[in-house]
Amino acid sequence: MEQLDQDAGARMHDWARDLWPICRSITGPGIRQTLDWLETRLPGLQRHRFATGEKVFDWTVPQEWTIRDAWIEHESGQRFAEFNRNTLHVMGYSGPIDAELDRADLLSLIYTQADQPDVIPYVTSYYTPRVGFCMADAQKQTLPKGRYRAVIDSTLADGELVLGDLLIPGDSPQEVLFSTYICHPSMANNELSGPVLATALAEYIRALPRRRMSYRFLFLAETIGAVAYLSRHLDHLKAHVQAGFVLSCVGDERAFSHVESRYGTTLADKALAAALHGRDSAKRYSFLERGSDERQFCAPGVDLPVAGFCRSKYGTYPEYHTSADDLTLVTPTGLGESHAAMRSIVDAFELPPAPHVTVLAEPQLGKRGLYPTLSQKQAIHPARFRMNVIAYCDGTNSVFDICARIGANLSDVVAELRVLHAHGLIA
Amino acid sequence: MEQLDQDAGARMHDWARDLWPICRSITGPGIRQTLDWLETRLPGLQRHRFATGEKVFDWTVPQEWTIRDAWIEHESGQRFAEFNRNTLHVMGYSGPIDAELDRADLLSLIYTQADQPDVIPYVTSYYTPRVGFCMADAQKQTLPKGRYRAVIDSTLADGELVLGDLLIPGDSPQEVLFSTYICHPSMANNELSGPVLATALAEYIRALPRRRMSYRFLFLAETIGAVAYLSRHLDHLKAHVQAGFVLSCVGDERAFSHVESRYGTTLADKALAAALHGRDSAKRYSFLERGSDERQFCAPGVDLPVAGFCRSKYGTYPEYHTSADDLTLVTPTGLGESHAAMRSIVDAFELPPAPHVTVLAEPQLGKRGLYPTLSQKQAIHPARFRMNVIAYCDGTNSVFDICARIGANLSDVVAELRVLHAHGLIA
């Protein structure tokens, strides 16, 4: 398999640290600040805007939420659930409050994750007005008796939904799509890992001397952002997208996960399966276990060839949607390995889509120095991998199909195809 | 899964008790009495008649068999194998006899099941003339020495083969077929369970306020009856039958069995698989293990989309084809569960054949009260089943395909589709 680009991993981890303090939600200042940051690295990033109240397919764009501060203060002066210590302490889309309460009334405003008593859970209520704080259950249990002041300094008002869209054009107008989300507050795997990987991939693609394919990167609010984008761009996407990947939870080191498209048979599924083949703890999940924007991209009538890529899939790791999903869980190695896997897909899309060997019968590899000149019994034929790649370069298989046929990882097959191409053995 | 209709089960069991004493065979008075009984519940039941000697495809209709009485009497006056105690004591289609015999000659007329010494086996010789009694092997071993009189008061004479046919018309001339047999003497699972389930299903369908599909019920002699019916109605069936089910051994509580059509890929197979999904001890048998009239309906050139439905499949349970196949083996619960499974198939056929969601991207279920308004981590998303049903309502899947895709039982999917239809989310 490919060499790991250690620098890429470290660079992405630094970027995630920059973006960590911003309190993002599906609308509001946090998402704009995040797009500002992305634009510094990705000049040309376009923004699309959708006004509060705009109908996007079956949905309506909600009001814009601004959160400035939040805390709970006991009559003793002790403070809890301070927003400026952890952005998770306020429920996403919480309405404002500034009230004196006794302990019992306060408790009714506090959300915890009882089965994980030591972490702050991530809770939202986008479309139903609520007021709420989030707190470790262990802390909630020990809140002292007495009177409290509860303050959430937030606003819900008409505004806009905004999202970022970057097209890197190539020789063909056909596109490979990467979509990721920028709508969660301070969480690392289930938020920042996606945008920083997308940024690094876009930089890699931009640096290619020439591109066969065009590449599109979307940075948007999960669900409503994807629905909104699709509502304006569906025809274009259906005509141009060859394969797409939703990047979510791509920074830890525990697994590689493929979340299938609706039927699991698209080019994106084949590409992802090839890129993950043979990696430690590679897992394949059916569409029944989806959870990110493959929900929208693969919905009936949308029908885009999009699969989801994760390390530990959302919902399957204990830190998910809690304050424990932080920058110790996401590592430079984790991000770097994800980068390598996605890069192998880009490299494959830059090769001929269905390579064809240029000779009839087997080529005489020996005369090209590609085959042992002495024939003696060995446990595995030294040119076996090479001959297997050649055998399926018959013009009917994509690079990804070849990986599936011969049971090999994409980066190894890409490297071999480059050798064969250099020797004139594939067109 | 659906609620069990306890009343239906009890009602069917009562009917089976009514029909128990009749000595049916492939022809003769027993089958006519059974049709008389069915007609009282199913007005409009048509009879088709085939005269002895009539060619039906490769077969010839045999003579009609009438059995009045049979017994063996020892010189002591003790009687054995009394037909009026158990109809199984006389071999099906046995010729008449009234003779004095010594024990050795008598034994040559007695058929037993040596590996099940305590039960009377069910034995027939339809197409080769024989005379025979059937008896528990244990009893045969203890028959006293001495002289015997053996009496079988039967007639084989030219007559007719008769069968029952009920069409319940709907908006569409396309038919769902249920076929069952009425040709065995007093056995409960492998005889009466089928006709009483068919009767209850026909009553259920007739009570529907409106029907999208037409439904046909056949009550006939296994093999020769099915061949005879097909010989006159094949063209009509090939043009109209969407899916068919052979009901056999549908009254015990031990398993649910699907006997596949010739290739296991028809709509009937999909429907049955969906109806049995997730039920305890559901088993799927290939066509290689067929045994009832799927043999005829799925024969080459007939090629009807018909699968077999059983609880414990014929041939797989110890009581099969013996006197132990009685009304303690068949229970109200067993019959009721079969009824529920078949009813879910009828309900599914009354829904649109390939449902299509009415919106692009995911619908906003929350505004319809079909989705939780608070987003907080849970082991399984509370709307997951609903979202999975919606995802595959893409106009390419039958209701049965959706069950297969999402791994759900038919009655649950039918219920969910009714909810989605009520909210305008499927057309």
Place this chain on the structure above:
Amino acid sequence: MEQLDQDAGARMHDWARDLWPICRSITGPGIRQTLDWLETRLPGLQRHRFATGEKVFDWTVPQEWTIRDAWIEHESGQRFAEFNRNTLHVMGYSGPIDAELDRADLLSLIYTQADQPDVIPYVTSYYTPRVGFCMADAQKQTLPKGRYRAVIDSTLADGELVLGDLLIPGDSPQEVLFSTYICHPSMANNELSGPVLATALAEYIRALPRRRMSYRFLFLAETIGAVAYLSRHLDHLKAHVQAGFVLSCVGDERAFSHVESRYGTTLADKALAAALHGRDSAKRYSFLERGSDERQFCAPGVDLPVAGFCRSKYGTYPEYHTSADDLTLVTPTGLGESHAAMRSIVDAFELPPAPHVTVLAEPQLGKRGLYPTLSQKQAIHPARFRMNVIAYCDGTNSVFDICARIGANLSDVVAELRVLHAHGLIA
């Protein structure tokens, strides 16, 4: 399964003994002597000739190699690696030498198989000039100190590549192909088993009173011979070959192996799977594990429907490519069983390609004496196999497909189809 033809096995083993002493290589006198022997049994065998330097697809025909003698003599007069004791002692295509050497220099010319110290390995260097002896590693370790004379009396000179080609015509110009190789020195399984089986099959086919199909047998050098033949005959083969089989290592008793064509889905794959179904230790290998001329016949653009047949597959048994691959490893029984398996394929090709039952619904087998006349419960229905064969005689299945559908060996299905044909039940 079929009865074994003991005579055929013994006859083939005798032939292998005749051919054993000849030192074959990809060119030279050995291959011509072998063709001479084949022609005595197979009159009409044609030879095709390709001159040294001729381009055959991507390859160039090499010089012709003649080996007359070879040995190593110690100063004491003791001789080692004597060609006239074992043809494996000289490396295939070794250049000539006649030199006095000290022990160290001699050792650099000796090839052994270190992990099998007691056997002489088979080593070749066809396309890169080398000089070499082959020897058991144990013997090499004990070569005495002192001076040696090393002699290889060989010639490499312009000449020809020659191969044998026998067509046995039938009613149809469509061909079944058998290809085997005659390019190895004295080895039994990985050389002689193939040509003697091909010879026996050709004799069997010639003796048939009439042939539906045409049959072609190729005897050639592995790789270069197959490439050369294809370079002249590809269009003809693509237009005529229905199925082909590479016969290699077909004489031991340890396994039956099927090496798949490139996608494992050709008629040859189906035929071979059917012929091997249910045999002890039958194994199926993907094309990724190919090694004989299926490499050429199935290469991209050649695309012939050819699979490989072996007992123990080349490369998987310890004697492979060593002096232990001798006529004790290959046995009359081993050859006879291979003959029976291949003969069942020939027999199947002589039947109608997609048999169709002549009646609608099930035939009444009882009136033909093909079905029990008494119906009594039994563990497996006595006519089950027969009814299963009939069920899939629907005009869409080849004889081989029927085997796969019902899970039966080809020779059993062929026998049953002959019975059904005799009763007019299949056309």
